[in-house]
Amino acid sequence: MQWDLAQPFTTRFTVTAEAIDHYKHVNNAEYLRYIEEVSWQHSNKLGLTMDDYERLDRALVVIRHEIDYTAPAFEGEELEMATWIVEYDQRFRVARQFQLVRISDQKTLMRCYTRFACVTLTSGKLRRLPLEFNTAYLPAVVTK
Template structure:
């Protein structure tokens, strides 16, 4: 695949009937679900699971999603979704970038970006990134 940035974290997706809407293509809400799915998968590979988030009383919550839908996907399509951490301010936020490609023709179907803010799980109030987040997420940043 031709990725927009080097060394992506990638998951494979096979489009099932449950992803299809009344227009007979993947519903836009599915793309957002996949963005969330890969974000968690990548965090877990980096060593930050939901259990670790709970232990540290911190969460990275969505502050802003930007999704550019470039072409539709259809039932049966084999897709690859990539993510990169492209910014970690080491204070309160980090930003991920995403690219979704259909395997059969290597067409990019989606480009997306999500900015996350750090909050305390117990209060929902903004909190500084724990040192562990700064080290792990900051160490995974890919320069755009």
């Protein structure tokens, strides 16, 4: 697979009928679900689960998505999504990059850059990234 950056974390999806919109291709909102799913899978692999987030009273909330849709996906197609942590300021912000590829022809269908802010789960107020986040995420940062 031709990835935009080295060392991607990847996961595969099969496009289901539920993902298809009235234009007969994957609805744009479905890509956000893929983004969320691969982000959590990557986080879990790095050692941070939702249970850890709850214990630490922290969440990484999306503050900005920049998405480029370059080609449609259709029902039954096999897709592979890659993600990288590309920015980590050790204070409040994290950024991920994503690339979605159709496996059959290796065509890139979507690219996304997402910025997150660290907040408390209980109040939603901005808070510093906890040490446990630094330990898990900082070694995974890939430079562009």
